[in-house]
Amino acid sequence: MSNYPAEPEFQQAYSELVSTLKASKLFQVHPELENCLPVVSVPERIIQFRVVWEDDKGELHVNTGYRVQFNSALGPYKGGLRFHPTVNLSILKFLGFEQIFKNALTGLSMGGGKGGSDFDPKGKSDSEIRRFCYAFMKELSRHIGGFTDVPAGDIGVGGREVGYMFGAYKSYRNQWEGVLTGKGETWGGSLIRPEATGYGLVYYVQHMIAYASGGKESFAGKRVAISGSGNVAQFAALKALELGATVISLSDSKGALVATGEQGFTEADIAQIAQLKLERKYLPELHQAEECLQSRFKWIPGARPWTHVGKVDIALPSATQNEVNAEEAKALIAAGCKYLAEGSNMGSTQEAIDVYEADRAEKKQNGLWYGPAKAANCGGVAVSGLEMAQNSMRIRWTAEQVDKELAGIMERCFWDCLNTAKEYFDLAEGELPSLVGGANVSGFAKVAKAMHDHGDWWSVKA
Missing domain, CATH: 3.40.50.10860 (Leucine Dehydrogenase, chain A, domain 1)
Structure with missing residues (x-):
C-alpha cells in the first residue's frame, strides 16, 4: 500500500482493516484468503x-x-x-x-x-x-x-x-x-429511507446494551452524546428519545450545542434543527434566535462535543470521518461512556480505536464497547437495498414493513460481528468481543470468497 502515500484517508481505512485481519486467526484458518488483499x-x-x-x-x-x-x-x-x-x-x-x-x-x-x-x-x-x-x-x-x-x-x-x-x-x-436510491416516495423511493441510518445505528446499539448488560439495561435513562445535525444525527436522536434516553448534544461544522441541564433535546428542538438544515443554515443561527435554546444549551464555537458533555453513557459520532481522536476518546471514557457506535464513516481515528479496544480488553464488562461504522451505520445502505428490491418488483412496502426489515438486518449484523469475533479472536474470561474485529473479518471473508469463486484471485500451490 506504499503506492498511495498521497491518499491518507484511503491508507487509513486499508491499514485499519489489514491490521485487524492479521491480529485475528483468519489467515491461520484460511491462509489462502490473504492472497485477496492486493486485489x-x-x-x-x-x-x-x-x-x-x-x-x-x-x-x-x-x-x-x-x-x-x-x-x-x-x-x-x-x-x-x-x-x-x-x-x-x-x-x-x-x-x-x-x-x-x-x-x-x-x-x-x-x-x-x-x-x-x-x-x-x-x-x-x-x-x-x-x-x-x-x-x-x-x-x-x-x-x-x-x-x-x-x-x-x-x-x-x-x-x-x-x-x-x-x-x-x-x-x-x-x-x-431504479438507478438511484433515496428517491421521492411517489416515484420509486422507499419509506424509512431518510431515517434508516440513524434508526439502524440505534437498533445496533440496543443489541450492544442488551448483550453487555445481560438484558437488564436499554436506552431508557441513558445520556446520549451525538455529533452532527444532518439526517443521521437527527433520526438517531429521535429514536433515542423514543426509547427513553436523553440526548445531550448535537453539532455542525461551526461548533457544538450542549445541554446545560437535565432535559436535553426535545422532538420540537430537533424539528427546528431539521428545518434549519433544509435551509442550509448553521446551528449558531438557531441558538442566537431562540431564547428557549439559549436557556437550555451552551453553544461552543469551533468545537466537537466530546470533551464538553459531562457525564455520558452512549456516544454516537454522526458527522464526518476522524471526528473522535485519542484524547477525546479518553475524555469520553473518563465521563463514564460505556458504548460508542459510529453513525459517520470512519468516525474515529485509529488512535481513538486503539483507546476503545484497550479499555474494552482491560476493564472487561466495565469498559467502553465500540461499534464500528461499517456495521453500526449500515442501516442506510440496507434500506437502499430494500428500495432496489421494491423497484425491481414494482411494489411499495409500508413503513412498518421496511422498519421491520431494517431492525432484522441490524440484529443479524450485530450477531454476525459478535459471533465472528468470538470465533477468530482469543478472549479473556469476561471480555466483550471486539465488534470491529468481527465486522472486518466477516465482511472481508464474505467478499474474498465470492471474488475467489469468480476467479478474481486464486491460490497457487507450493
Missing part, C-alpha cells in the same frame, strides 16, 4: 470527469466528478454521491473501500462504490443545482444502471439533488429504472 484493495474502475455548468449570471464553472466502482463481487456497485468542496479521490476511495464490507454485512446483494464532486451546493440556487446535476449526470449516466451501479445520496446530496439526477438520467437514457 480487493484496488478499485475495479475509477471514473473521473469534468463537469461544466453555468450559474444564474451565465458564468461558466468547472468541477471534477468521480465514481469509484470498487468491488462488484456481491452485487452491483452501491454507495453514495457526495457534493462537497473537500471531495477528492482519497476520500472517495476510503468511502468506497469501507462500503464494500459494510454492504457485505447487510446480507444483501450489493457491491461497493462511492462518488461525487467538489461542487458545493451551499449558497447555490435551485436552478444552479439543477444545472449542475444535469451536467454531472450527463457523463455519469454512461457508467451506471440498475444492474451495474446504483448510487445514492450522501453529504450535500439530498432528495432535491437525487430528484434532479434521476430526471437527468431518465432524459439521457430514455428509461425509468
Whole structure:
C-alpha cells in the first residue's frame, strides 16, 4: 500500500482493516484468503470527469466528478454521491473501500462504490443545482444502471439533488429504472429511507446494551452524546428519545450545542434543527434566535462535543470521518461512556480505536464497547437495498414493513460481528468481543470468497 502515500484517508481505512485481519486467526484458518488483499484493495474502475455548468449570471464553472466502482463481487456497485468542496479521490476511495464490507454485512446483494464532486451546493440556487446535476449526470449516466451501479445520496446530496439526477438520467437514457436510491416516495423511493441510518445505528446499539448488560439495561435513562445535525444525527436522536434516553448534544461544522441541564433535546428542538438544515443554515443561527435554546444549551464555537458533555453513557459520532481522536476518546471514557457506535464513516481515528479496544480488553464488562461504522451505520445502505428490491418488483412496502426489515438486518449484523469475533479472536474470561474485529473479518471473508469463486484471485500451490 506504499503506492498511495498521497491518499491518507484511503491508507487509513486499508491499514485499519489489514491490521485487524492479521491480529485475528483468519489467515491461520484460511491462509489462502490473504492472497485477496492486493486485489480487493484496488478499485475495479475509477471514473473521473469534468463537469461544466453555468450559474444564474451565465458564468461558466468547472468541477471534477468521480465514481469509484470498487468491488462488484456481491452485487452491483452501491454507495453514495457526495457534493462537497473537500471531495477528492482519497476520500472517495476510503468511502468506497469501507462500503464494500459494510454492504457485505447487510446480507444483501450489493457491491461497493462511492462518488461525487467538489461542487458545493451551499449558497447555490435551485436552478444552479439543477444545472449542475444535469451536467454531472450527463457523463455519469454512461457508467451506471440498475444492474451495474446504483448510487445514492450522501453529504450535500439530498432528495432535491437525487430528484434532479434521476430526471437527468431518465432524459439521457430514455428509461425509468431504479438507478438511484433515496428517491421521492411517489416515484420509486422507499419509506424509512431518510431515517434508516440513524434508526439502524440505534437498533445496533440496543443489541450492544442488551448483550453487555445481560438484558437488564436499554436506552431508557441513558445520556446520549451525538455529533452532527444532518439526517443521521437527527433520526438517531429521535429514536433515542423514543426509547427513553436523553440526548445531550448535537453539532455542525461551526461548533457544538450542549445541554446545560437535565432535559436535553426535545422532538420540537430537533424539528427546528431539521428545518434549519433544509435551509442550509448553521446551528449558531438557531441558538442566537431562540431564547428557549439559549436557556437550555451552551453553544461552543469551533468545537466537537466530546470533551464538553459531562457525564455520558452512549456516544454516537454522526458527522464526518476522524471526528473522535485519542484524547477525546479518553475524555469520553473518563465521563463514564460505556458504548460508542459510529453513525459517520470512519468516525474515529485509529488512535481513538486503539483507546476503545484497550479499555474494552482491560476493564472487561466495565469498559467502553465500540461499534464500528461499517456495521453500526449500515442501516442506510440496507434500506437502499430494500428500495432496489421494491423497484425491481414494482411494489411499495409500508413503513412498518421496511422498519421491520431494517431492525432484522441490524440484529443479524450485530450477531454476525459478535459471533465472528468470538470465533477468530482469543478472549479473556469476561471480555466483550471486539465488534470491529468481527465486522472486518466477516465482511472481508464474505467478499474474498465470492471474488475467489469468480476467479478474481486464486491460490497457487507450493
